[in-house]
Amino acid sequence: MSAPIPEIKKDDLVGLVKSLFQEGRVAHFLAYQKGTVKFKTTPLIAHKEEDLQGLVVDDFFHSNLALYLKEIKGRVGILTKGCDSRSLVSLIKEGQVKREDLYIVGIPCPGQIDPKRVAAAASCAIEELEEINRRGQEIVIRVSGQEKTLPKIQALMEKCLACHYPQPLIFDALLSGDYVAPVSPITRFPDDLRPKPIAEKWAFWSGQFERCIRCYACRNVCPACFCPRCLVEENMPQWVSPLPSKGDNFVFHLMRLMHVAGTCVSCGECERVCPMEIPLMKLNEKMAEDLRELFDFVAGVDLDKALPFRTYRQEDPDDFIK
Amino acid sequence: MYLKITPKKLIQWLDGLKAQAEVLTPAKVDGVWTYTLSDLQTLPQHYFNSRISPKSLFFPSLQALLGWRSSDSSLQLSSTPPPDGQRAILGLRPCDARALRILEPVFLKDYQDVFYSQNLLRTLLLGQACQAQCEGSFCEEMGIDPQDSADVDLFFREIPGRYLVKVVTEKGKNLAGAGDLFEESSEKEWNAGQREIRGRRDKPLFDLERVKAGAGERFPDEDFWRRVSDKCINCGVCTYLCPTCHCFDLCDLQMPGQGVRFRCFDSCAFPGFTKMAVHNPREEKWRRYRQRVNHKFNFFYQNFQTVACVGCGRCVIHCPVNLDLREVLLAIAR
Numbered sequence: 180m181s182a183p184i185p186e187i188k189k190d191d192l193v194g195l196v197k198s199l200f201q202e203g204r205v206a207h208f209l210a211y212q213k214g215t216v217k218f219k220t221t222p223l224i225a226h227k228e229e230d231l232q233g234l235v236v237d238d239f240f241h242s243n244l245a246l247y248l249k250e251i252k253g254r255v256g257i258l259t260k261g262c263d264s265r266s267l268v269s270l271i272k273e274g275q276v277k278r279e280d281l282y283i284v285g286i287p288c289p290g291q292i293d294p295k296r297v298a299a300a301a302s303c304a305i306e307e308l309e310e311i312n313r314r315g316q317e318i319v320i321r322v323s324g325q326e327k328t329l330p331k332i333q334a335l336m337e338k339c340l341a342c343h344y345p346q347p348l349i350f351d352a353l354l355s356g357d358y359v360a361p362v363s364p365i366t367r368f369p370d371d372l373r374p375k376p377i378a379e380k381w382a383f384w385s386g387q388f389e390r391c392i393r394c395y396a397c398r399n400v401c402p403a404c405f406c407p408r409c410l411v412e413e414n415m416p417q418w419v420s421p422l423p424s425k426g427d428n429f430v431f432h433l434m435r436l437m438h439v440a441g442t443c444v445s446c447g448e449c450e451r452v453c454p455m456e457i458p459l460m461k462l463n464e465k466m467a468e469d470l471r472e473l474f475d476f477v478a479g480v481d482l483d484k485a486l487p488f489r490t491y492r493q494e495d496p497d498d499f500i501k
Numbered sequence: 502m503y504l505k506i507t508p509k510k511l512i513q514w515l516d517g518l519k520a521q522a523e524v525l526t527p528a529k530v531d532g533v534w535t536y537t538l539s540d541l542q543t544l545p546q547h548y549f550n551s552r553i554s555p556k557s558l559f560f561p562s563l564q565a566l567l568g569w570r571s572s573d574s575s576l577q578l579s580s581t582p583p584p585d586g587q588r589a590i591l592g593l594r595p596c597d598a599r600a601l602r603i604l605e606p607v608f609l610k611d612y613q614d615v616f617y618s619q620n621l622l623r624t625l626l627l628g629q630a631c632q633a634q635c636e637g638s639f640c641e642e643m644g645i646d647p648q649d650s651a652d653v654d655l656f657f658r659e660i661p662g663r664y665l666v667k668v669v670t671e672k673g674k675n676l677a678g679a680g681d682l683f684e685e686s687s688e689k690e691w692n693a694g695q696r697e698i699r700g701r702r703d704k705p706l707f708d709l710e711r712v713k714a715g716a717g718e719r720f721p722d723e724d725f726w727r728r729v730s731d732k733c734i735n736c737g738v739c740t741y742l743c744p745t746c747h748c749f750d751l752c753d754l755q756m757p758g759q760g761v762r763f764r765c766f767d768s769c770a771f772p773g774f775t776k777m778a779v780h781n782p783r784e785e786k787w788r789r790y791r792q793r794v795n796h797k798f799n800f801f802y803q804n805f806q807t808v809a810c811v812g813c814g815r816c817v818i819h820c821p822v823n824l825d826l827r828e829v830l831l832a833i834a835r
C-alpha cells in the first residue's frame with residue numbers, strides 16, 4: 180500500500196516547501212503572493228527558501244501556475260487548484276514535464292471571483308468596485324461606500340460554475356480544506372452564440388478579432404502553448420503576418436485553437452488576461468465539446484488515454500508520416 | 502489666459518466644434534474604454550483611462566506607408582497620403598497628453614514622420630482634469646499634475662455650475678475666443694477650482710531623480726534584473742497599452758502584382774524582437790526587461806531629457822501576472 184497523502188495546514192505550507200528545498204526534492208516552487216492591485220494575486224516563483232517570504236494563500240488566485248513549467252525546468256514544486264491540475268496532466272502527457280520531477284500541492288479553491296462579472300451584476304464599472312469579500316456562501320462587495328451582497332453564481336468565473344474537478348487529479352500533498360465545487364456544477368455554461376446562424380457567428384468573431392492587438396498575452400499565458408517557436412513568428416516563409424489586421428488575427432486565433440485542442444483544459448487564463456476582453460473561452464468551450472462528442476476525449480483528466488491529435492504510432496496505417 | 506463657460510453654452514460650443522471636426526470622446530465599447538466618435542453633447546463624465554492609450558490615434562498599431570504595383574517591365578511606387586480631416590479629442594487626460602509630447606522628438610526630430618506630424622496638426626487636444634487617482638497610477642511621481650496640463654490646446658476643470666478653461670495654445674485661443682460663449686476668468690479662479698483627488702497618495706512612492714540615476718547604476722546587476730523580471734511572460738500587453746512605447750516593425754503585404762508596406766507595433770518584450778535584423782541581442786528575458794526599464798528611464802532621458810513614462814498605470818493593472826513596474830522603480834530608487 181502506498182504511503183498516505185500528507186495533508187498540510189495552510190500555515191504549514193511554507194514549512195513543507197522549506198523541507199522540500201532542504202531535501203533537494205524541488206529546486207523551484209511556484210505559489211502565490213499578494214497582488215499589488217485590487218483583486219489580484221500574483222505568482223510567486225521561489226528558487227530558494229528565502230524567496231518564500233511573501234507566500235500567501237489568499238482568496239484570489241486566478242493564475243494557472245503551470246504556465247511557468249514552459250520556462251522553469253527540472254524539479255519543480257507547484258501549488259495547484261483542481262482545474263489547473265489538468266494542465267499538469269496535459270503537460271506530462273505531451274512529454275513537456277516528467278511526473279517525478281513535479282511536487283504537486285493541491286489547494287482547495289472556493290471558486291475564483293471574476294471582477295468583471297461582479298461589476299456587471301452590480302451595474303457598475305469595474306474601476307468602481309472598492310472591495311470584494313466572501314461571507315459564507317455569499318459575496319459581499321462595496322461600491323461607492325455601499326455594501327451589496329451577491330450570490331456566488333453571479334460573482335464567480337464562468338468556468339467555476341462548471342467546476343467538475345475541485346480536487347487536483349494528481350498531487351503529492353493537499354492543503355487541508357474542502358475540495359468541493361463552489362456551486363452545484365452545470366454541464367456547460369450557456370453560450371448564446373451557439374444556436375445562431377453561421378453568418379451571425381462570423382460577424383461576431385470578425386468584430387472580436389478585429390479588436391485583437393496581437394500582444395500574444397493569450398498565447399504566452401497558456402500552459403498548453405509550449406512551442407519554443409510559434410508559427411506566427413516564422414517569417415521564412417511567413418505563414419501569418421504580424422499585422423494586427425482582421426484576417427491575420429483570425430488565422431492566429433483559430434490556428435492557436437486547433438493547436439491546443441486536446442491540451443487546452445479550459446482554464447480560462449487566455450480570456451482573463453486579454454487586454455481587449457475578447458471572449459476566447461467561447462472558442463475553447465466549443466472545441467472541448469467537440470472533442471468530447473467526436474473523440475470521447477476530455478483534456479487533462481487521464482494520463483494514459485491517447486491524445487486525439489498529434490499522437491504518433493509506428494503502425495499507423497496512413498502513409499503521411501514516413 | 503483663463504476662461505469659463507456654463508454647461509449650457511458648452512453644449513452650443515461643442516455643436517459648433519462638431520460641425521468642423523470629428524469629435525472623439527471616451528466611451529466603453531465591447532467592455533473596453535476607448536476614444537471613439539460619439540454623440541456626447543457635453544464633456545465626458547465619470548470615465549476611466551482608455552485601455553489602449555490615445556497614442557494609437559497618432560501612431561496607430563497598423564499604418565500603411567506605401568504601396569506598389571509591378572509588372573514584368575515596370576514598378577510603380579505610391580506613397581500613402583497623410584491622414585487629413587480635422588478632429589478633436591475630448592476628455593484627454595494630462596498623462597496621455599504628456600505622452601504625445603514625449604513622442605514628438607521620436608517622430609519629428611531627426612526625421613519628420615508625416616503621419617505623426619499630420620495627426621498632431623489635425624487634432625485639437627481638449628484636456629480634462631482627473632477627479633480620482635487611477636488604480637496602478639503614479640502620474641504625480643512622474644511629474645504630471647492630474648488637474649493641469651500644458652500639453653493640450655485647451656484644458657477643462659469642472660466647478661459647480663461652470664467649466665473653467667485654461668487656454669494653452671494659439672489654436673485653442675482661436676477656437677475658444679471666437680464668439681461670445683466663453684466668459685473671462687482669472688488665474689485666481691482657476692487655482693480655486695483645484696480639487697481634492699480621490700484616493701491620492703499622501704506621499705510619493707519614489708523619487709524620480711533616484712530612478713533616473715538608479716536604472717543605469719543597476720544596469721550591470723544581472724541578479725537584480727533576473728529577480729524583477731522572473732514572472733514576466735514575454736507578452737506585449739505593457740508595451741502595446743503604453744502611451745509612450747513606440748517600437749515598430751515593418752511588414753510587406755505581398756499580393757500578385759501589387760503590395761503594401763505597413764508599419765505595426767512591435768515589443769521589446771518579445772523574444773523575436775529585432776530578429777529581422779538577424780538576431781535579438783537580448784535573448785534572455787531579464788535582458789529584455791532591463792532594456793524596457795532603461796529605455797524609459799535612462800536612455801530616453803539621455804537622448805531627449807525626459808523620461809518615457811507618464812505613470813498612467815496601464816501596464817500595472819493589465820499585466821497578466823501583475824508584474825508591477827512601480828515595485829521595480831521603487832527597488833531601483835532604493
